[in-house]
Structure formats: structure tokens, C-alpha cells
Amino acid sequence: MSAPGSAVPACVEHQLELPRSAPPVLSMGAWFKNTVCLAQGRQAWVSHTVGDLFQAEACLAHEATARELLQALEAMGGKPVAIAHDLHPDLHSTRFAVQLATELGIESIGVQHHHAHIAAVAAEHGLSGPVLGLSLDGVGLGTDGQAWGGELLSVDGAHFERLGHLRPLALPGGDRAARDPWRMAAAALFDLGRGDEIATRFADQPGAEIIAAMLAKGLNSPRTSSMGRVFDAAAGLLGICPQMEFEAQAAIALEQNAAAYIETHGWPAPLEGGWHIDANGQLDLLHLLGALSSEPDTGYGAALFHATLVAALLQWVMRAAEATGIERLACGGGCFFNKLLRAALVEKIPATGLELLLPRRLLPGDTAISLGQAWVAIHVLEK
Numbered sequence: 001m002s003a004p005g006s007a008v009p010a011c012v013e014h015q016l017e018l019p020r021s022a023p024p025v026l027s028m029g030a031w032f033k034n035t036v037c038l039a040q041g042r043q044a045w046v047s048h049t050v051g052d053l054f055q056a057e058a059c060l061a062h063e064a065t066a067r068e069l070l071q072a073l074e075a076m077g078g079k080p081v082a083i084a085h086d087l088h089p090d091l092h093s094t095r096f097a098v099q100l101a102t103e104l105g106i107e108s109i110g111v112q113h114h115h116a117h118i119a120a121v122a123a124e125h126g127l128s129g130p131v132l133g134l135s136l137d138g139v140g141l142g143t144d145g146q147a148w149g150g151e152l153l154s155v156d157g158a159h160f161e162r163l164g165h166l167r168p169l170a171l172p173g174g175d176r177a178a179r180d181p182w183r184m185a186a187a188a189l190f191d192l193g194r195g196d197e198i199a200t201r202f203a204d205q206p207g208a209e210i211i212a213a214m215l216a217k218g219l220n221s222p223r224t225s226s227m228g229r230v231f232d233a234a235a236g237l238l239g240i241c242p243q244m245e246f247e248a249q250a251a252i253a254l255e256q257n258a259a260a261y262i263e264t265h266g267w268p269a270p271l272e273g274g275w276h277i278d279a280n281g282q283l284d285l286l287h288l289l290g291a292l293s294s295e296p297d298t299g300y301g302a303a304l305f306h307a308t309l310v311a312a313l314l315q316w317v318m319r320a321a322e323a324t325g326i327e328r329l330a331c332g333g334g335c336f337f338n339k340l341l342r343a344a345l346v347e348k349i350p351a352t353g354l355e356l357l358l359p360r361r362l363l364p365g366d367t368a369i370s371l372g373q374a375w376v377a378i379h380v381l382e383k
Contacts, residue, residue, distance in 0.1 A: 009072045011036075011065045013048040014361060016371070019126035023381055024073055026066065026100075027084035027373035028093040030113060030140070030366050032247075034062050037370035038069040040078070044123070044374060045069065049367050053092040063096055070100075082107040084377035086116075086369070088141040109377045113140025114151045115160040116372030117332030117364075122155065123375035125330075125357050130156040132163075132317060132326050132354075137333030137365070138178065138228035138248075147171070149226025152281060152320055155330070157379035163320045164281025166230060168223035172211045177229070180243050181250040183211055184229050185236025188289040190215040205242060227335050230285055237292045238301045248334065255338050258306045261299035262340070268304050270311035283316050285309070310344040318352055330357040332372075336364035 008015065013035075024040035031054070036047045047065045051058030073079060085097035087110045094110075101108035111119075117140075118133030133153035142148035143162075150166030170187040171177040177184055182205050186198045190212070198212035214221055228251065235241050235250035240257060244250055261268075274288035288308050295301035317329055329349065336342055342358065349356040362368040 007072065007075065008045065009068050011047045011068045012045045014046040016044045016046065016124065016361065018042050018044055018123065019128065022374075022378045023082075024078050024080045025082050025084060025374045025377045025381070026069060026073075026080040027111075027370045027377060028062075028066065028086075028097040029370035029373070030086045030093060030116075031088070031091050032138075033366045034058065034093060035367050035370045036062065036065045036069060037374045038073060038080075039371075039374040039378060040073065044371055046362065046367075046371050059092045059096075062093060066096065066100065079104060080106060082109050082377055082381060084109045084111050084373035086110070086141070086373070087112050087143070109373075109380055111373040111376045112143055112160065113369065114142075114148055114153060114333070115155060115376060116369045118153055118155045118160070118330045118372070119375040120362060120368035120372030121330040121332050121357050121359055123371055124360050124362060127328070127357075128157055128379070129328075130154060130324075130326050131328045131330045131357065132320055132324070133160070134313065134317060134329060134331045135333045136227035136331075136335035139224065139226050147222065147224035147226060149224060149228055149333075150230065150283070151225065152283075152316055154320070154324055154326060158376055158383060163324070164277070164283060164316060165225040166227060167282055167284040167286060168225050169229055169233060170215055170221040170223050171229070172214050172221045174220055174222060178232070180205075181232035181236035181240075182242040183236070184233035185293075186211050187215060187221070188233045188237060188286065189293065191286055192290045192293075194293075202242075227333070230289070231335070233289055234292055234302070234305045237289060238295065238298045240298055240302070248337070251335070251338065254302050254305065255340055257299050257302035258340055261303040265300075265303075268300065268307050270308040271304055274308040275312035275315075277312075277316055277319060281316075281320070283312060285312065288312075306340050306344070310341065310348065313345070314348055314352065317354070321352070321354055327353065328355045328357060332359065332364050332368065334365040
């Protein structure tokens, strides 16, 4: 059977050439900014974004898109040999993937979220060999059942190893903390041993005393290694965007404040001792967050956060490169929408001797997840 050719379904936004021929695989994406991907032969078709799958209309569009791609494949005389999906069992995309696989009598393959982010970059660059992966985003379910989001991985096709992760922060109030940066700031203060400051520092926020008590008792405060939540904590500590009205508002505001400062004053030096990497590869940015808590200049504080983060990431990655011998670094996840972070890595990574791989045609966020899932599944099927 030939690869997808000229009869491209209307739902397809991107056609990408794969480095080698692949069996037909349908992959279902994740939750936010969901896309569906059909990989077959030497091509991959990635759909337009159907939306966020907590919305009924987006779920219906997701199902319709998957079936449209299936119909296109059937018109060419084939059907998928497997359907790939996120590890999270409660996502609509996962449930529909399992349903569809059962309906078709084929295998369903779960792919960890951050593995998929890095695999998407590898697929775009036509790579099958090992890469280091810096996967930084808001959240994705880890293989340990915890909320991941600041991950340093070794990725080789169907396999990945978690080489390191960010020091986890509490999410006081669970998912609500992802919408209220002041809560992430409170979590950072608590871990700094300054929980008694929360109620007065955030007295203008409803429930500040309750949040302080929740953190003290460990109630409804699951921990996450998310880099997105570290950006939120930094913004909350600097008094930038204590509550968000749209996704990533705090991170965007933090970047804008930093960019304005850097444009006038240049990059500040990284905070000395602003981070620590332990023997298990855990990157701890708590000292940096502590310094931001007493910084009156929001522009300087935001720039200091970015400068120190870049320096910390470079050291983190170089330690992993020396330990593994891997000389290519792929970066994926929503945090790489940050232009300051991307530009700094593009400038500084070459001096380390590593080859930097960034998304090219696809975006760094979750719209690329379906491609990464397909690329992992293809390698699983080849085993």
C-alpha cells in the first residue's frame, strides 16, 4: 500500500516526511490543543487543532477528525495496525483511542507525555538514535502516576529514561493552583520555611489563610515537577499576575517584564547559588525563588529569573551529556514558546559542543504530541 498521497483530508494541517517507511499508526494526542496524527509509509499527517478536550465540542471534533483520517486510510486499502495515546487514563483522547482500538481489533499503545514531546522533535529532524530531551511544560502524567513537567530525559525511539526533573512544588488546591500564581508563590514560600508569611503577604487573595493551613497539613496539595508552575511561582512572588484569566498569562507577563528590562539594561548575571543539582539529577530552583520574593524591581527580577534558569539548564544538560555521552539535545514543551529562553539556548548551546534540536514546522506545545506518539509507537511496533 502506498503512503498518503494527493488525497489529503481537509482536517490535515501539516504533512511531514518521515525518515523511513512506517506501518500505519493513528495517534490521538493529549488534552490541551489536541491534534490527531496518521503516520504511514514515509509521511505523517497532523490534523488542525481541535481544541482542549474538556469542551464537549472539542471532544466531538476530535472523534470526527480521527474517523476522517481512518476513512482516508481505508480509501487507500489499509487500516492502522495500532493506535497511540497519552498515558493518562481519564483523557477523552485516551478513552476514545482504547474504544477505537477495540472496535478495530488492534493494539493500543500508551506513550508518556514528555517522551512524546521529545519524540516529535526527533521525528521532525528525522532522527532515530538517542537524544537528550529537555521537556518543559505545564503538566503531563508521569510513569509514576505523578504530575510531571520539568523533565530531563534520554530518548531512544520506543524507550526513554528520566535522567532528572525539577524539585517538585506543591499545588495547593490541586488544579486550581495552575490558575492562581499566588498559590504557587505560597507553595514556594512554604518550602523555604516561610509559611507564616503566606496569610499576610497574600492578604488580598481570598483563602490565603486556608492555603497556608493546607500546605502545613499537606491537604489537597499534590506535588509537581512542572516548569510551568515554577514560572507561575516566580510571577506570583514578584507580584506579576497573581491570578490568570487565560492560559500561560503569568509566564507571558514574566517574559514581557524580563524582555523590557533586558532591552534597556542587557542580561543580568545569573544569581550566584541560585540553583542546585543533586546526585539524582534533581534541579532545585528554590533559592532563586526565595531571592525573587524580596526583589522590588519586577523587571530586574523577571530578567534575573530567566538568566538564572538558562544557566541552570545549561549545567543540568551538560552533566547529563557527560554522563551519557549523548551529543544531541532536543527541546519540547510549551515553555519553549518563551522567546528569551529559546534565544538564549540557541546562543549558548553550541559552545557546549551539543547539537540543539528545536521544533521546526510544528509548535513546541501539545499540538505536536500526536506526532511524537506516532513516532514512539512506530518504534514499539518494530521491536
